Amino acid sequence: MNRSLARAIAIGAAALALILPLFAGDYPLQVARNVMMYMALAVTWDMLLRSGQISFGIAGLFGVGSYATILAVVRGGMPDWLSIPFAGLFSGLVAFLIGLVILRLRHTYFSIVTMALGEIFRIIIHNLHDFTGGPEGIVIQQGVMFGGKSSHLYWLALGGLAVALGASYWFDKSRFRFALTAIRNNETSAKSSGIDIFRWLLVTFVITSAIQGMIGGIFVQSYGFASPDSVFSADFTLLPMAMALLGGIHSTVGPILGGLLLGLVAEWLKLKIPYGHLVVYGVMIIVVILFMPNGLLGMARKAGKKAAGGQRDQA
Amino acid sequence: MYLVFCVAATVVLILWKPTVLIYGLQTAGLYAAIAIPMGLVLGIVHIVNLAHGEFMMLAAYGTYFACKALGMDPLLAIIPAGLITAAFGWVIFQLTIRRAIKAPELNQLILTFGLAIAFTQVINLVFTSQTYKMPLDYVSSSMDIGELTFGTWSFVFIAMAILYAFGLKFFLTRTTSGKAALAVGQNPKGAAIVGIDVYRIYGFVFALALALVGAMGALFLTKSAIFPSVGSPFTMKSFCLVAMAGVGNIPGILSASILLGISENILRAFRGTRGWADIVFFVLIIVVIMSRSLKGRKS
Numbered sequence: 158m159n160r161s162l163a164r165a166i167a168i169g170a171a172a173l174a175l176i177l178p179l180f181a182g183d184y185p186l187q188v189a190r191n192v193m194m195y196m197a198l199a200v201t202w203d204m205l206l207r208s209g210q211i212s213f214g215i216a217g218l219f220g221v222g223s224y225a226t227i228l229a230v231v232r233g234g235m236p237d238w239l240s241i242p243f244a245g246l247f248s249g250l251v252a253f254l255i256g257l258v259i260l261r262l263r264h265t266y267f268s269i270v271t272m273a274l275g276e277i278f279r280i281i282i283h284n285l286h287d288f289t290g291g292p293e294g295i296v297i298q299q300g301v302m303f304g305g306k307s308s309h310l311y312w313l314a315l316g317g318l319a320v321a322l323g324a325s326y327w328f329d330k331s332r333f334r335f336a337l338t339a340i341r342n343n344e345t346s347a348k349s350s351g352i353d354i355f356r357w358l359l360v361t362f363v364i365t366s367a368i369q370g371m372i373g374g375i376f377v378q379s380y381g382f383a384s385p386d387s388v389f390s391a392d393f394t395l396l397p398m399a400m401a402l403l404g405g406i407h408s409t410v411g412p413i414l415g416g417l418l419l420g421l422v423a424e425w426l427k428l429k430i431p432y433g434h435l436v437v438y439g440v441m442i443i444v445v446i447l448f449m450p451n452g453l454l455g456m457a458r459k460a461g462k463k464a465a466g467g468q469r470d471q472a
Numbered sequence: 473m474y475l476v477f478c479v480a481a482t483v484v485l486i487l488w489k490p491t492v493l494i495y496g497l498q499t500a501g502l503y504a505a506i507a508i509p510m511g512l513v514l515g516i517v518h519i520v521n522l523a524h525g526e527f528m529m530l531a532a533y534g535t536y537f538a539c540k541a542l543g544m545d546p547l548l549a550i551i552p553a554g555l556i557t558a559a560f561g562w563v564i565f566q567l568t569i570r571r572a573i574k575a576p577e578l579n580q581l582i583l584t585f586g587l588a589i590a591f592t593q594v595i596n597l598v599f600t601s602q603t604y605k606m607p608l609d610y611v612s613s614s615m616d617i618g619e620l621t622f623g624t625w626s627f628v629f630i631a632m633a634i635l636y637a638f639g640l641k642f643f644l645t646r647t648t649s650g651k652a653a654l655a656v657g658q659n660p661k662g663a664a665i666v667g668i669d670v671y672r673i674y675g676f677v678f679a680l681a682l683a684l685v686g687a688m689g690a691l692f693l694t695k696s697a698i699f700p701s702v703g704s705p706f707t708m709k710s711f712c713l714v715a716m717a718g719v720g721n722i723p724g725i726l727s728a729s730i731l732l733g734i735s736e737n738i739l740r741a742f743r744g745t746r747g748w749a750d751i752v753f754f755v756l757i758i759v760v761i762m763s764r765s766l767k768g769r770k771s
Contacts (some may be wrong), residue, residue, distance in 0.1 A: 211578055213585065262761050265520050268581050269711050270757060272522075276705070277754050284747040395589055402582065432600050439590030446583045447571055 174315055178308035186307045190314040190379060192420030197321035197372050198397035199404075199412035201365040204328055207407050208358055209341035210260075210267050215369055216393035217274030222248040222370025223377045223388040224282060227295055232288065237302045241313075241374040248370020249363045256362040260355060279389040294384025301381040310379045317375045321368050325409040328361075337361065392435065396423060399438040402445045405454025414453060485734070492737045494622050500726075500733030501630030505688050507710035507725050508636045509681035515720040516657035516677045519569060519580050523587035524710055525703030527682055530591055531557045531689025532698045536604050539693075546606055550690045557686025562679040569678070570671065588707065596700040605697040626695060633729070636684055637722055653677050657720070705750070712753045716760050732756060 178186055198215050205212050222244035229235040229243050259270045282289045289295065303309035328334060336357045339347035348354055377383045396419065397412075404415025419438075426434040449456055485493040510524045521527075534556065535549045568587065572580050611625045643650040656663040656673045664670050696702070713732065717724030732753055739749040 206578075209578065211581055258758055258762060262764075264577055265581065266715060266761070269520070269522075269708065269715075270754075270761075273708050273754050273757075276708070277751055280747065280751050391589075398582070398585075430597070432596055434593075436590055436593035436597055439586050439588075439593055442586030443568060443583060443590060446575075446579050446586065447568060450575070450579060 175312075178311050183307045186311045188421070188424045190311050191424065192416060193314045193318040194372050194376055195393075195396050195400060195420055195423075196413055196416030197318045198369055198393060199400040199416050200321045200325045200409060201368045201372075202397050203401045203406055203408070203412050204325055205361055205365045206401070207328070207334075207341060208337040208361055210264070210358065210362075212271045212362075212365075213268055213394055214271030214274035215397055216389050216391060217271070217276075217278050218248050218252060218366040218369040219373040219376070219393045220275060220278055220282075220385075220388040221251050222373030223383045224278075224289065224373075225370065226374035227297060227377045227383045228289065230297055231295060237378060241371055241378060244374030245367040245371030248373070249367030251370075252363045252366030253359070256359045256366075260358050260362060275389045275391070275394065279385045282385045282389075290384075292385055294382060294387065297377070297381040302378040313375055313379065317368075317372050320371065322409060322413075324364060324368060329409060333357070333361070395435060395438050395442075396420075399442050399445075401452075402442060403452055405452030408454060411452050411454040418453075489738075489741055490620055491622055492741050493734065495626075495740075496734030496737040497730065498623075498626035498629055498733070499737060500729040501628075501633040502626070502692070503706075503709055503713060503733060504633035504726050504729035505629055505636055505691075506685065506706050507713040507729065508633065508640065508722060509684040509688075510707075510710040511714045511717065511719070511722055511725050512640060512684075513678060513681045514714055515722075516653050517569075517573070517674045518657075519573070520584065520711065521569075522581060522584040522707055523591060524685065525706035525708075526588045526591040527557060527561060527703070528685045528689040528692065528706060529595065529698065529700070529703030530560070531686040532693045532702070533595055533599070533604075535690040535693050536606065536698060539606065545608070546690050546693045550687045553690035554683040554687035557689065558679040558683035561682030561686075562675055565675050565678045570675070573671075573674065588704065592700045592704070599700070601700055603697040603699045606693055608694055611694055628691065632688065632691060633726060637726055640722055649673075649676065709753050712757045715757060 177189060181189070198219065202212060202215055225247035226240040226244040229240045230237065235243060255274070259267055262270075283292055285291075301310070302313065328337070336347075336352050339350065339352055340354050340357065344354060373388060377388070397416075400415035400419045401412040402415070403419060404413065405411030419441075422437075423434075426437060445452065451458075482493065485496075506525070506528060510521060513519055513521050513524075531553050535546050535553045538544065538552075539546050539549055564587065568583060569580070572583050613624050614621055615624045644654050645651070652663070652668045653673050653676070655666075656668060656670050656677075660670050663673075692698075709732070713725050713728045716728040716731075735752045735756070736749045739745040739752065
């Protein structure tokens with residue numbers, strides 16, 4: 158695929174996403190909103206994965222952002238629009254403090270500790286009953302943002318996705334790409350080339366966590382409610398992972414592609430199988446890892462190479 | 473130094489709150505018996521099995537429905553549960569994990585995470601999130617020493633943990649297959665050169681670990697209610713214990729479990745701190761990581 162065609166497709170898709178509320182009804186917009194939030198989480202998960210570190214803690218940082226927003230609004234009287242960047246800032250700060258410790262150990266150890274994050278934050282929210290509303294959750298009294306107007310909420314979620322994609326694009330075009338790829342490929346040689354591994358990982362962890370927290374803020378602002386079981390739900394870890402893996406990791410396009418496919422399927426499955434629809438994602442993760450570790454994008458690239466090779470043979 | 477501290481802590485606990493010590497040791501037994509098989513897999517197959525607790529959950533569900541159908545006591549099911557879980561684990565190993573052994577560590581983690589989700593959600597799909605519990609009278613047996621009253625059934629977990637730790641030690645150092653497994657764990661290439669079928673050993677060790685986990689699943693059912701996500705905290709706590717002990721150090725898992733079990737029960741003893749008990753393992757693992765990284769910097 159040549160570059161100008163790719164750019165034209167990207168601009169066309171962005172324009173279509175922007176004007177969708179002009180002709181789509183409330184339900185499609187709500188589905189689109191959820192899909193975009195999951196997609197943003199998928200892209201940010203992938204950004205950290207590019208350094209070779211897997212986080213199982215998406216739901217944890219998403220939930221921290223959710224609670225930061227709702228508590229700032231309900232307890233602190235913060236204006237709606239400010240509470241979303243605040244969620245990003247707060248999650249970033251939390252990620253910084255945790256990252257200082259847990260990024261000392263990497264790979265498996267890092268992954269498993271992040272797996273515990275969601276659970277830990279949930280216990281904290283449970284126990285700080287008076288401040289957080291405890292297990293019953295907490296409601297924004299004045300209702301959701303923009304009076305619940307679905308087109309505005311859609312654009313808000315689109316904005317969140319744009320931030321995630323922008324960051325991912327920036328990672329791809331700046332020194333981040335080289336640093337993270339070097340760390341992923343071989344830490345020893347990365348270190349000997351003068352890369353401060355710990356610093357790059359920490360910065361990446363903080364940025365991706367901040368975006369995940371911000372998406373959490375957008376989530377509660379569009380539903381007006383947060384409870385430990387809803388915002389720390391394993392869905393928010395599982396679905397983004399499955400999306401990025403299916404689409405193809407280490408890229409911006411892969412998670413978008415996987416997100417579109419799986420997001421629409423997810424909404425449909427949620428209606429068909431209310432209990433246990435997540436089994437599909439578990440099985441999908443297993444199948445993708447075993448048989449197509451580079452995802453759909455990797456398969457497309459392979460097919461493209463084969464086609465190109467075939468043409469050369471004929472000539 | 474450590475010994476003095478341990479003795480002092482024990483004396484303080486006996487004088488201050490003996491039940492904390494007793495329940496702490498019982499919890500420790502449960503944790504250790506579940507963590508030891510994970511340590512075995514990590515030490516020899518070098519795979520972190522994120523579906524570890526979920527395998528136990530599956531064994532507990534299987535035992536529950538088998539016992540319900542046959543009117544059997546779960547205690548009788550311990551050995552069959554172990555054997556069936558081992559067979560099931562061996563099949564899962566051959567179908568999935570075996571293909572990922574040479575893959576990067578990341579793929580293995582994501583793969584076993586996928587297994588964990590698939591197991592939990594299949595149970596969720598079939599049995600919903602309802603809890604199941606076996607009504608058994610001997611579980612509530614208790615003992616009095618002076619003014620002190622405490623439940624005695626959970627001592628069985630301590631017995632199980634000690635049996636697992638010493639049984640495995642015997643197996644790994646005294647039997648031929650155990651020695652072969654140890655050799656594979658230390659150096660798979662070298663083991664292959666001297667004629668050990670490495671993949672067969674991997675499958676065997678994985679199945680053995682799952683036999684231990686499956687037996688624990690049946691035993692766990694006697695004491696606790698089960699629900700689809702009952703296994704996942706055990707996956708994390710087991711990993712925490714194995715990491716604290718250091719890979720390959722099975723007796724270390726016992727002492728790490730005692731530390732975790734007693735700390736949790738100290739918090740559980742007070743109304744105000746009861747809710748925080750499940751956070752202890754996270755704090756412990758952070759402390760361990762911090763102290764290791766400080767030590768590493770010194771040397």
